[in-house]
Amino acid sequence: MFATPDRGQTREVFFRAWRAWRAGQPLDGVEKLIVDVTLRHPEYHALLDRPEALRERDYFPESGETNPFLHLGMHVAIEEQLAIGQPAGIREHYRAMLARLPDEHAVQHRMMDCLGEMLWQANRRATAPQETVYLDCLRRMADTSA
Numbered sequence: 001m002f003a004t005p006d007r008g009q010t011r012e013v014f015f016r017a018w019r020a021w022r023a024g025q026p027l028d029g030v031e032k033l034i035v036d037v038t039l040r041h042p043e044y045h046a047l048l049d050r051p052e053a054l055r056e057r058d059y060f061p062e063s064g065e066t067n068p069f070l071h072l073g074m075h076v077a078i079e080e081q082l083a084i085g086q087p088a089g090i091r092e093h094y095r096a097m098l099a100r101l102p103d104e105h106a107v108q109h110r111m112m113d114c115l116g117e118m119l120w121q122a123n124r125r126a127t128a129p130q131e132t133v134y135l136d137c138l139r140r141m142a143d144t145s146a
Contacts (some may be wrong), residue, residue: 018048040112
């Protein structure tokens, strides 16, 4: 789903899942996960109702904008990582963070910082993402979560 290079196609997965849920239609695997994550983000509900206006919209962090598709996609990625236990050790870091901050959603947001750091470093270095960067960051977060 997220490997496609076309931003519009990737976003269409989110629009399709949201549209199906709103229409009471059955959802398949990733669609269920997308809707579950989206339901925790009411600030994005109206956006997903406007696919034509937002399919190709740019979001600029330097202007204080959050890309809702990136945000939701990172939640989906973390949910999938936790479900399959990859990278190795992620569940332990997650549980350690939950022990200090018993709010799953807030813990995932902290995990997103680590995931984003790993991706940023890979992009900056023009290398593949290094799971050690991610796991080291998660370990530090688990040690300092409060």
